[in-house]
Amino acid sequence: FDSLPPAHYKETMNTILLWIQQSETKLCTPQVTVTEYEIMEQRLRELKTLQSSLQEQQKGLNYLSTTVEEMSRKAPADVSQKYQSEIEGIVGRWKKLSAQLVEQSQKLEELMTKFQRFQNDTKTLKKWMAEVDVFLKEEWPALGDSAALEKQLEQC
Numbered sequence: 001f002d003s004l005p006p007a008h009y010k011e012t013m014n015t016i017l018l019w020i021q022q023s024e025t026k027l028c029t030p031q032v033t034v035t036e037y038e039i040m041e042q043r044l045r046e047l048k049t050l051q052s053s054l055q056e057q058q059k060g061l062n063y064l065s066t067t068v069e070e071m072s073r074k075a076p077a078d079v080s081q082k083y084q085s086e087i088e089g090i091v092g093r094w095k096k097l098s099a100q101l102v103e104q105s106q107k108l109e110e111l112m113t114k115f116q117r118f119q120n121d122t123k124t125l126k127k128w129m130a131e132v133d134v135f136l137k138e139e140w141p142a143l144g145d146s147a148a149l150e151k152q153l154e155q156c
Contacts, residue, residue, distance in 0.1 A: 047105045
């Protein structure tokens with residue numbers, strides 16, 4: 001019985017596996033082109049929530065690793081190997097998930113910065129185009145008025 005995991009181990013294992021599966025599903029959401037900043041903010045909040053949840057689940061993963069180490073010292077080699085490979089698979093998925101979270105968060109933050117810059121540049125361009133439109137619709141000076149023509153040429 002010393003080589004068998006405690007009941008809490010199986011519960012924690014199931015909880016962690018379920019959490020990893022749900023998180024992987026959330027991260028595999030197809031990437032689409034987003035043209036609204038609010039949607040980008042919402043997605044970033046979701047990723048940050050997932051990162052917080054990852055931190056909360058870390059205790060469970062640590063417990064699993066520690067329990068497997070303890071069992072490895074007491075259990076026969078074949079049983080020990082079974083649990084060791086099981087925890088290695090979970091830790092591998094955990095690390096991959098963690099890396100994806102960081103990568104997607106950073107990428108989204110960069111895209112949000114670019115998107116804001118683009119929106120600001122667009123506003124500036126529209127303002128300039130409106131000013132040019134007003135200028136082009138102004139009445140042109142008479143052909144004999146050289147001072148007004150020079151001023152208009154300078155504005156152009």
